[in-house]
Amino acid sequence: MNLRNNGIFVRQLKQKLRKKIGPSLQWAAYSTGMMQFLARIKHIKGAIVLMYHSVADESQTRWIDPHNHVPAGIFKEQMEYLSLHRQVIELAELIKILRNGFTPENGTAVITFDDGYLDNLTVAAPILENLGLVATLFLPTGYIDRGETQWVDQAYTAFKFRTRSKLSWKGNQTVSFDLRYPAHGAEAYKNVCLSLMHNNGAKRRNLIDELYVQLSPTDPPQRLTMDWDDVKMLLTKYNCFKIGGHSQEHTDMTRLTEDEMRDELEGCARRIEDVLGIRPVHFSFPYGRTNTQLRKIAAEHGYDCAFGGMGFNPIIHSGTDPYDMPRVEAPALMGRFELAVSTSNTGIWRRLGR
Ligand SMILES: [Zn+2]
Structure with a gap:
């Protein structure tokens, strides 16, 4: 074994060990109060912003990529936990605190949703409204x-309900997969998702059509995304949602030219303003992918904050760049929720939990 292989072996061993014992170590540190004690002496303070996608009930879960889904019942429990144990504020209020140079109090939380799932209207809104x-x-x-x-759910469904097991996929090069083998299935899904993420418009549509022709799934998804009538209903029937931008075509914006970046940011804001009469000032970059240029352009187009990735230090404080705000992905389990929204859970502790 040469030195390079040695290095890879040690890294893989470390990763395996961390995955095996990390979550238990993390929980032990939290439940004994050690994590909170260390956070206190290091003066770690600030807010957490939670990110949700779908919160559908059982009638729709079979069509949704599990990475984007927190079951309706668990979402309700999580919101009840927040309303009892956290100070939930609006995003605009958080930005105001940061712009005034302050750090939010510990226990401050902000709730966000991406992508416009229809269940945000049918499931989330009544729960949020009820809890204020x-x-x-x-x-x-x-x-x-x-x-x-969303394309990811169209792809997920095509694989899940496929009636064929051969896929020939043209990414950087054409690769053939035999989906009867789980390893091939996982690799094929990754390949398909990457090409769908990197394309948009007609090209992405053609790729999805091609996927459906090749896999011929039996149970294509119902409409899972809101249309504008649904969004209007959400805003007239309930008071619990504010609207922000998430691009036009949900593409990886770091791969665009400057003109295309501006078009995605401005086109999104203008469309929301045209239909709803309110110009959005908050933005989240699709897939959390962002860079210095995008952040600068977002500011130039009138946004006053933007969310990027989900690092291991998601605590928002006075030094946080409002155009590079981190979020915490809401876990699909209630057991890990308390940890996910703890301000003490940062750096190495959060890394151990993954
Ligand atoms: Zn998204």
Whole structure:
């Protein structure tokens, strides 16, 4: 074994060990109060912003990529926990605190949703309204225009309900997969998702059509995304949602030219303003992918904050760049929720939990 292989072996061993004992170590540190004690002496303070996608009930879960889904019942429990144990504020209020140079109090939480799932209207809104909580919903306007199910759920469903086992996929090069083998299935899904993420418009549509022709799934999804009538109903029937932007075509914006970046940011804001009469000032970058240029352009187009990735230090404080705000992905389990929303759970502790 040469030195390089040695290095890879040690890294893999470390990763395996961390995955095996990390979550138990993390929980032990939290339940004994050690994590909170260390956070106190290090003066770690600030807010957490939670990110949700779908919160559908059982009638729709079979069509939704589990990475994007917190079951309706668990979502309700999580909101009840927040309303009892946290200070939930609106995103605009958080930005105001940061702009005034302050750090939010520990226990401050903000709720956000991406992508405009229809269940945000049918499931989330009644729960939030009932508890008096307010959330921000980031909309990809092209998908709302078409009421189109997100590409990831279209791809997930094609694989899940496929009637064929051969896939020939043209990414950087054409690769053939035999989906009867789980390893091939996982690799094929990854390949398909990457090409769908890196394309948009007609090209992405053609790729999805091609996937459906090749896999011929039996149970294509119902419409899972809101259209504008649904969004209007959400805003007239309930007071618990504010609207932000999430691009037009839900593409990886770091791969665009400057003109295309501006078009995604401005087109999204203008479309929301045209239909709803409110110009959005909050933005979330699709897939959390962002860079210095995008952050600068977002500011130039009138947004006053933007969300990027989900690092291991998601605590928002006075030094946080409002255009590079981190979020915490809401876990699909209630057991880990308390940890996910703890301000003490940062750095190495959060890394151990993954
Ligand atoms: Zn998204």
